[in-house]
Amino acid sequence: MKTLFNYPFVIYMVAGIACLCIMIIIDYVLGAEAEHLNAWVIINQMFGQQTSAGDSLAIRALGLPGAAFLMLAANTFFGVILIQFIKLIIRIVHS
Numbered sequence: 001m002k003t004l005f006n007y008p009f010v011i012y013m014v015a016g017i018a019c020l021c022i023m024i025i026i027d028y029v030l031g032a033e034a035e036h037l038n039a040w041v042i043i044n045q046m047f048g049q050q051t052s053a054g055d056s057l058a059i060r061a062l063g064l065p066g067a068a069f070l071m072l073a074a075n076t077f078f079g080v081i082l083i084q085f086i087k088l089i090i091r092i093v094h095s
Contacts, residue, residue, distance in 0.1 A: 016072075016079030023075060037074065042067050 020039065027040040031053050034040070038056035045051075045064055058067035 012076070012079055012083060014079075015082045016076045019078040019082060020071070020075040023071070037067070037071060039071050042071055 023039045024043060027034040027038045030038075034053075035057055037058045038053060041051050041053050041056050042059065042064070045055075045059070046068060056067065058070055061067075062070060
């Protein structure tokens with residue numbers, strides 16, 4: 001039986017990057033409405049760009065490095081959940 005870490009690390013990394021890209025697109029569309037953990041603002045500030053949305057609550061509370069770490073940790077978690085969900089769907093289809 002396959003366990004959580006039986007797959008290569010790269011699969012989880014790609015899933016985390018996919019979740020990060022989805023989060024950035026959603027935060028870009030929402031603009032200032034995504035005020036808690038706005039990935040669009042965090043990425044832009046990491047590259048020295050200013051946005052009209054202003055700082056998110058995570059940047060104000062944790063600073064830019066803390067908010068970036070929180071964003072990456074959340075998307076890594078969601079990437080693992082995504083892989084497990086895909087495994088569940090495959091298991092249901094093949095049963």
